[in-house]
Amino acid sequence: MKNRLVLLIVLALLPSPLFATQVVARSVAIDNLSRDAQDIISFKCKSLKTEALEKKVILADSVNVYSGEVLDAAKGGHKAGDSISFKIHNIKSMGMPVLRCDGSAEAVLFLSRPSDDGSVAIVGLTYGKIDVARTSEDKRLVNITATGRDIFKDLTARRPSLSLNSRQAEIVQNPQRGQVEVSDFFAIVKEVVKDIERTQKKGDER
16 A cells, blocks of 8 residues: 555656556556556567656656557557557556566556656556466467456446447456456457447546
8 A cells, every 4th residue: 555655656746647547547447447548458569678768757767668569459549460669667666567578478558648758657557467378279368367456346337338248248257267368358348448438428437
């Protein structure tokens, strides 16, 4: 709790409009992460470089610039196969997510809108970055509860208008689901994003 409070204070001092309430999501629920993120992608990092900040911020005097390939996308302007680069403040603090970049590592990322200096952040901190594992059969899996929180918990109760097929509903409602195929995960997230957009149009979404 103390570490989370410190991070909120630090992140509140980062360049506008990168607000602490956006980076540290309102809760780790998948619909809150999806609402607060501008881009939701599965990303394979291929190169990483560090650049000095012209204007230093609290706890960071540089940014990490990640370049790689989008493998899946559920929200934002990217699509599978896109080559993209983005930069994140190089903040060395407990609770900050670490993005591996070894040419093969893949992660699902919930990325914020850019701040004034063009940098983005991972929404929800460690909850907004989910590593992807590959099996010997080359299946791509995400462990929904790897962070210690179930991001699908009570989803259908909170969003009764959510449109899920039987396979997706079984995944969401099974507390013992553990690992989920990336394709299933993104199919569910896309439906969550659609439901958020529908309720926003009705004025019911905050």
